[in-house]
Amino acid sequence: MERGAIPLDDLAGEFDLQATVESGQSYLWDRADGGMYETMVAHGGDHWYETVVPPMDGLSDEQAVLRVRQVGDADTGTLEWESNVDAVPLLTHLLRLDDDLDTILGSTPDDPLLRRAYDEYRGMRLVRDPPFACLISFICSAQMRVSRIHGMQMAMAREFGDRVEFDGETYHAFPTPAQLAERTEDELRELKLGYRAGYVQRSAEMVATGEAHPDEALSLDYEDARDSLTRFVGVGDKVADCVLLFSLGFLEAVPLDTWIQTAIADHYPDCERGNYRETSRAIRERFGGDYAGYAQTYVFYYLRAGGEV
Incomplete structure (x- = not known):
């Protein structure tokens, strides 16, 4: 077994493990205590999370078991891990620890809804699932x-x-x-x-x-x-956008799920264009373009967890 810890103050921006893996982006992690997704409001926890990762080019040549938990807060805590491999490259990739979160969120609009979502879930990052x-x-x-x-x-x-x-x-x-x-x-x-x-x-x-x-x-x-x-069976525009955003690194993707449609109706009605493609373009531009998917994910989680509309 290999063990290690990643100091969170080494990252560019904060990190919250629970919010990242329990915010509806990924369904491939499990919580060791069996409590995965037991609450709609998940952040700031110190639970152990587990997953098995397939071989990934440039990261690992073998199946890797990853166990990870966060100790301490989102800016000065540590990310403790256990694995059958050196887990740092895999965790950096899967949890986007290489993102400059401050710069990313700072590049999105100064918008009341976004500010509330960012403040509520400090340190939530996107994932890069297989x-x-x-x-x-x-x-x-x-x-x-x-x-x-x-x-x-x-x-x-x-x-x-x-x-x-x-x-x-x-x-x-x-x-x-x-x-x-x-x-x-x-x-x-x-x-x-x-x-x-x-x-x-x-x-x-x-x-x-x-x-x-x-x-x-x-x-x-x-x-x-x-x-x-x-092209894949059962994949429409929204599912495709989810895969692009939560796996393939297209950080501009904005999946138009129920919660984002609610945000559009209540906050950005001029972005509703009557069809997925045009509405997606409009809300993507409203959320700042290149990192609109980050804004989308914060708004999705904030509204889904009962945040003020």
Whole structure:
């Protein structure tokens, strides 16, 4: 076992682990105490979080078990970790510890709603989830509470993914494309995926056979990248935007979910253009362009958790 700690005062800007992994961006982390997504208002905690990460080019050549918790506050605390590898490069990548959060948030508009959201969830960062797992997570997200989406991903890992032994415990990796593609729709329905089961199976098959891969979006401009992802079964513009934002690094993406539509209606009605593409362009510009996805994620979490509209 390897262990270490990342001093948060070494980062450019603050960091809050709980807000980052429990804000509805990622469904691939689990809390060791079983309390993942038990509350809508999650920030400032010191819980252990766990995930299994596939090999990632330039970061790790093997499956990595990551255990991490935050001790102390968002600017002077530490991020303690345990792993079967040196976890610092992986945590830096997955939790965007390399982002200059002060500069990013400072580049978005001086707006009352954004100020309230930034103040409420200081240190929340975006995530960089592995692309295939992120794609499947958000295919499962349609008309689902975050706790149910998370439960589906954990069930697929438990039933169909590799078992990885670490420190006397068994962890479950998210299934590879091939592992999910070989399951039947009925097997996936048994995990309570409902109609999403067919979408998951077919999209996994597309990746497993080389027909398409979410990584192909990386070489494209933003809107073309969004169109590229809609090739996958069960992926519309909103799901595509989620994958672009929470995995592929398109920080300008603004998924138009229910909470952002509420924000548009109540605060930015001039951004409503009657269709997804044009409304997305308008709110993206209103939120500052290049880092509009950061603004979106803070507003989403703030409103979802009961913040003042």
